[in-house]
Amino acid sequence: MNTRPPTLEEVAQRAGVSTGTVSRVINNARHVSAKARRAVEIAIAELGYVPNTAARSLATQRRGAVVLAISSDDPALFANLFFAEVITGVNAVIEETDLQLMLVLAASERGRARLARVLQSRGVDGVMLLALKENDPLSKMTEESGLPTVHGGRSLDRTPQWYVDADNRGGARSAVEHLISSGRKNIGTITGELDTHAGTSRYLGFREAVVLAGLSDQRVAHGDFSEASGAAGMKLLLDDHPDLDAVFVASDAMATGALAVLQEHGKRVPEDVAVVGFNDIVTAKHTQPALTTVRQPIEALGREMTRMLVRLLNGEQPTSLILPTELVIRDSA
Structure with a gap:
């Protein structure tokens, strides 16, 4: 027999309203329609919902x-x-x-x-x-x-x-695995800030993919997620690794900067250097060429x-x- 007490979400679902509306009814707040208030009261009675008294006490002191x-x-x-x-x-x-x-x-x-x-x-x-x-x-x-x-x-x-x-590490790994599956061997990365969890996780995802494939993980430039740092990182990679044939860039903003530098250097994308970004911001589909990227919600x-x-x-x-x-x-x- 299930004796678990009903939750706020279950009351909201039964009443056909949001959890916020249920909370406002419980706390006698204003701006709730008579229809919604009645639906919540019926749902509470039918489910036997008992409000959390401590939470209700706190709610009456809220700043909103x-x-x-x-x-x-x-x-x-x-x-x-x-x-x-x-x-x-x-x-x-x-x-x-x-x-x-x-x-x-x-x-x-x-x-x-x-x-x-x-x-x-x-x-x-x-x-x-x-x-x-x-x-x-x-x-x-x-x-x-x-x-x-x-x-x-x-x-x-x-x-x-x-x-x-978001699954930053797994997303980065899938991006680099895509590059490897397309035949790229000399893959670099432009990292985000490595004092952030997202930056470090995406870098680790890159390293996991190339190392497991038996490729070098030494083609690395560091950025800060900005377009300018992506451009600077791309210049550094081209100078230090002229054999570069692909780059995983830890944000779409940096990838935009990287694409501009590749164009300046006469590199065809993706024929000479393939590029994958991360985030799938709204402008990613409008770059030249349109950016392959990891979508995070x-x-x-x-x-x-x-x-x-x-x-x-x-x-x-x-x-x-x-x-x-x-x-x-x-x-x-």
């Missing part, structure tokens, strides 16, 4: 806001389509709730101080962290605050309790982070997620 803190103070951040898509996903879920979204760029001392003030004043109910680096002070700061916190990705020095990440990353945080605020215990990646084959490899 969450913060997305990004470990970057780059003024060009919003030109980076990866972050733009993540924020789109975050906002899509926020719009289903009564929560307000606060965005903080928190890599500089000033940005971290701003976030610290928000946390110390309990100006928000929960936190989402993105683009953390090794030993990033934001992790310790949010941990000390005691606020529910969800990480977008993982950091190298610790695995947080709640996170949403970027917007879904933002949505799932936010859903996980909402569940925490509702007193639930969600499970961390690793989202699958997919190789998208176009013209560059």
